[in-house]
Amino acid sequence: MNELKEILLAEDDPNDVELTLNALEDYNLSNSVQVVHNGEEAIDYLHRHGAFSTIPSGNPALILLDLKMPKVDGLEVLRHIKSDADLQNIPTVMLTSSREEKDIIESYKLGVNAYVVKPVDFQQFIDAVKKLGLFWALYNEPPPGSIRKYR
Amino acid sequence: MGKKEFTIYERVILVQLVVIVLIMAVNVFITYRINWSREISRMTMEIGQVSRRLSSQISIPFWILNENETQKILLQEIKNPYLAGIAIMQDEVLWTGVTVNQEGTVKELSGAEKNVPVTFYGTEMPPIKVFHTDNRGKAWELGDLVLYTTDTPVKKIVASLLWQAVIQTIALIIGLNILTIVLLYMFLNKPLKQITNTARRIGDGEIDLQVEVTGTREIKTLATAFNKMTSRLRESIAELDRYFTNSLDLLCIADTKGVFRKLNMEWESTLGYSIADLIGRSFLDFVHNEDIDRTLAELQNLDKNESPHNFVNRFRQKDGTYRWLEWRSFPYGNIIYAVARDITARVWNENEMRQMNEELEQKVTRRTESLLMINRELESFSYSVSHDLRSPLRHIIGFINLLESECRPVLSDKGKHYLDVIANSSKKMGLLIDQLLELSRTGRLELKKTRVDMNALVREVLNELSDVTSKRTISWVIDDLPETSADPLMLQAVLTNLIGNALKFTRTGENARIQISSLPGDNKNQTVYFVKDNGVGFDMKYQDKLFGVFQRLHSSDNFEGTGIGLANVHRIISRHGGKVWAEGEIDNGATFYFSLLNESKTDTDFTLQRDNSHE
Structure with a gap:
């Protein structure tokens, strides 16, 4: 039995959420995905604040961050994660439409683990997200203390 | 040079002294030679007469041995100044005699003193025999008469003559000198004084004076030269005056208080004053209030005799407005020579x-x-x-x-x-x-130029396009390409585009052939690369549309495309300072060229030169 590790998906666009979840469905990865809709929620979730205070504590094995989000954007969330001693080891991947060089440079400066541009082509998009999920949620050994779910 | 330099006076006096001494010496020598021998011969003659007279006079008293009578005769003769003593010798022994010493004291020498040795003063003459002839005519030798002579009177006479000669010479020289002075005064001093007076008057301002050309030749030459000098002086003064009068600058002479003493006409034409308005007034009266402190400071600097330098202030015109003047002043003693230039237009400009x-x-x-x-x-x-x-x-x-x-x-x-x-x-x-x-x-994006191995880059691009190429039969001609300096990523985009196009437009024909090669450029730093295909080509009359955004020469039914690729190629090559162009013919292939500068050191971004028509 494969253990599943939790993925946190921070994405404001419901279409993108649906497409991403659709892509992750194939390997039954979608069940382990926690979706938040902006940066603020992402940070709240990671610290179990507000609406998330009842959820048992533990870090996700992977954070997928959109760049442009209302309230607190992806780069700020990334900055928060990488400067917090409890969170900084969580593998964090930018999953974004932006191929802007300054975004890429800034993300790597902040310590992003990967930067993936969402392909416009559906098949390529499905492919990319699937591979991402497979790699980080199944094969990669997350830092100790990550939430594991079992299928 | 420790040698003493003599002044002209010392030389003249020295020469005069030497001449005087020489003339005197010659005069004295000649006087001595003439008078001495004459006096000596006169003395000899007189002594001869005395000795002849004596020998006859004393013959009788000597014969009778009357000493007293003989003494009388001797005393009479000894008065002769040439004689210092007379001795009458009998058998070579003094019988009687007389002597005179140097002081002139006469002493008689008698027979009683015969045995006492007698000293005679003077020069002993040769003895003369004294005879007595008796009545029968027989001559008896009685003894010798010896005369002692002295040349003291000769010396005295000659000495007085010599003195006379010396006095005469001195008198002559003094006379000559007086004569010279008188002559010099008459012929030199008077005309010189006239020239001196004229020079003084010219110095006082009577510049038009001339001296009269009279007198000796030298004086005439001097007067002519003097007149020539004054006329040259007048000329150069006139010349300076012409400059002063006609200068476009404002020229003035003022004292250290700034009071105008002399001004040129430009002051009238520039500022509207008449010269008479300004003379006697201080230029400080006309300086703008805001500039007065600076101007005073400048005047003080001039007092310290600092080197002249330029200074700018505002100066009131007659109509009350101000003009900007640039000054340059030269202090000289208690006078300031100043030049001012109206720079109002310049200041305004x-x-x-x-x-x-x-x-x-x-x-x-x-x-x-x-x-x-x-x-x-x-x-x-x-x-x-x-x-x-x-x-x-x-x-x-x-x-x-x-x-x-x-x-x-x-x-x-x-x-x-x-x-x-x-x-x-x-x-x-x-x-x-x-x-x-x-x-x-x-x-x-910023250009990141490095050395680029074009051969490797082409291999990479072909690898990238292998999806397309692997499905087709293409004869490739890929020559060895020289390296260049460029942004490798951008250059890769260029090659991908051009090779991609070549692949695309050879798709419909058979025996696709694509050549990638290079040519030397217009200069040695330039290389031209090209991609040549034998595809569908294009009509050359549309070549200027090839590199525009959204410009397409083929319908998307036949060849897909966005019309952006070549625009991108054009932009990249332009930013590298190169050129891109194409040659083609419908159904006969196309060649796309691009040139690159192969300079390792230049890192110029040609962004600003790019053609904005394709934005």
């Missing part, structure tokens, strides 16, 4: 220029700011395109795919066709957006 420059600078700043703003807006626009436009497109494509997989079986054929059209159009739009972003990025 400078002010105007400064104002214009300031305005221009402000304009440039505003323009730059607005350009920067536009640039920022463009950047945020492309950022929006990148993110906000792609996202919905991705959703369309995604959900069409989902729709297709969910509902394709239940759709009618028409419905399926519509779905396909929507899917294709969406994909095409995605491609367009991506390429537009690419184009905007090649314009904005």
